[in-house]
């Protein structure tokens with residue numbers, strides 16, 4: 496308590512000596528960006544917070560990641576929009592760090608820059624055939640069905656095959672499987688992009704294989720999401736009973752993780768619950784364990800297109816601390832399919848002048864303070880530069896995880912302000928918002944403020960109401976900017 500009071504006094508003394516407000520720019524308007532903004536506005540009275548996003552629409556993966564049939568998860572948007580409407584906060588969409596404005600410029604304009612621009616690329620498997628047509632990342636597929644303007648042209652071929660292979664068994668893999676297998680009448684009343692709904696209505700995919708390189712005890716999904724996919728109406732589930740055999744090491748893993756035990760129990764139950772064969776025309780979901788991709792196979796008839804995955808059987812090897820990794824056995828088999836969705840994780844991308852750990856795909860940081868390089872020296876920080884969310888921790892964690900992540904980053908920022916670490920920057924008045932808008936205007940960047948997003952929001956809801964959907968997303972840059980610009 497005493498420390499808390501002392502800190503408050505220190506902060507008050509900072510704000511009374513500086514005659515100008517603390518100007519903060521947050522890059523990215525996903526959960527990490529909005530939770531950071533909320534916390535800064537609350538903690539630092541008088542601060543001004545600008546959030547920029549490369550899209551004309553806010554909310555990051557809450558809009559373009561969370562599955563359309565999970566509307567309740569998107570309610571967090573109400574909280575974020577209240578933050579954007581705070582008189583000391585502004586949202587500027589259609590402003591991309593890297594192309595509209597550089598990091599160096601932002602750091603000149605603001606006392607503090609917090610990077611929260613997520614992970615917009617993919618981990619690669621790194622095996623032959625990965626660039627064959629029909630091999631997509633789950634990120635691209637999710638952007639496509641969620642109406643992200645950069646995902647609109649994916650046009651996955653769901654008509655010329657009855658089989659899809661999904662690599663990975665995390666929650667994104669389960670989302671993708673559910674969208675492929677769920678009756679389209681149930682998707683039609685969600686905010687799924689209309690181009691995706693049409694393609695899914697015409698889809699000939701009947702079999703989906705979810706391929707994991709480890710076993711049922713190690714599957715990366717969570718119980719609620721697994722239960723949901725197992726509960727899809729009229730779906731045949733196949734799990735090999737031999738894959739369910741467990742070792743003492745598996746037992747140990749389950750003892751240490753209730754989630755893993757629950758997943759294993761659900762899979763074991765599903766393996767025996769249903770009929771032993773699918774009925775005619777029934778959709779099928781196959782869980783394939785202990786298989787890692789070795790190469791993607793090219794079709795003989797359709798050159799350049801994928802026709803299957805060459806899989807290597809694996810076994811598990813303990814590496815200490817209770818963790819087991821997949822090891823190839825040298826035995827192989829083919830799994831035929833006409834489309835592959837790689838759901839093995841997202842990856843962040845660097846921008847110029849930003850220290851970046853290419854190996855981990857994150858900005859090197861200590862509790863959100865950006866480190867000057869990857870040399871391992873944990874004492875050399877970039878003054879006034881912070882990071883939050885997937886760009887800080889890597890591409891894992893649910894929406895709420897970013898709340899704790901933002902609290903940690905803002906605590907570091909507050910501590911630096913209190914201790915005078917940022918004095919060389921915060922002593923000076925900064926142009927902030929006015930300077931940003933001036934540069935963007937000089938470059939003819941069409942900024943989309945929150946009021947213009949509200950126009951998009953209203954129009955999407957209006958279009959949705961015509962089709963009994965909560966919203967009909969505008970899915971092209973042209974449409975989005977047109978509606979944003981209409982008074």
Ligand SMILES: Cc1cc2nc3c(=O)[nH]c(=O)nc-3n(C[C@H](O)[C@H](O)[C@H](O)COP(=O)(O)OP(=O)(O)OC[C@H]3O[C@@H](n4cnc5c(N)ncnc54)[C@H](O)[C@@H]3O)c2cc1C
Nearest residue numbers: 523525526527548549555556560592612613884885893894
């Ligand atoms: C497919 C999928 C489904 C998910 N479903 C759920 C779920 O149901 N429930 C749940 O709790 N969690 C879910 N999650 C996890 C959750 O979405 C993430 O934890 C969270 O969105 C990460 O927040 P973030 O702010 O770090 O990144 P993001 O949400 O990705 O936000 C990053 C923002 O930065 C912007 N940006 C990117 N590059 C730039 C740039 N150069 N300049 C300016 N702006 C830029 C992007 O447009 C985006 O708005 C899901 C994740 C995925 C991938």
Ligand SMILES: NC(=O)c1ccc[n+]([C@@H]2O[C@H](COP(=O)([O-])OP(=O)(O)OC[C@H]3O[C@@H](n4cnc5c(N)ncnc54)[C@H](OP(=O)(O)O)[C@@H]3O)[C@@H](O)[C@H]2O)c1
Nearest residue numbers: 663664665666667668708709715838839840890891892893
């Ligand atoms: N409804 C929800 O709450 C929801 C929905 C979607 C996403 N999310 C969250 O978003 C985060 C990201 O999800 P995610 O599914 O993208 O990631 P994830 O949970 O990390 O799962 C990645 C999967 O890919 C596998 N994998 C990784 N590298 C591989 C390789 N080289 N070859 C084969 N397989 C490989 C992993 O297997 P190993 O385990 O063997 O590494 C794992 O099965 C997670 O925290 C997730 O919980 C939540």
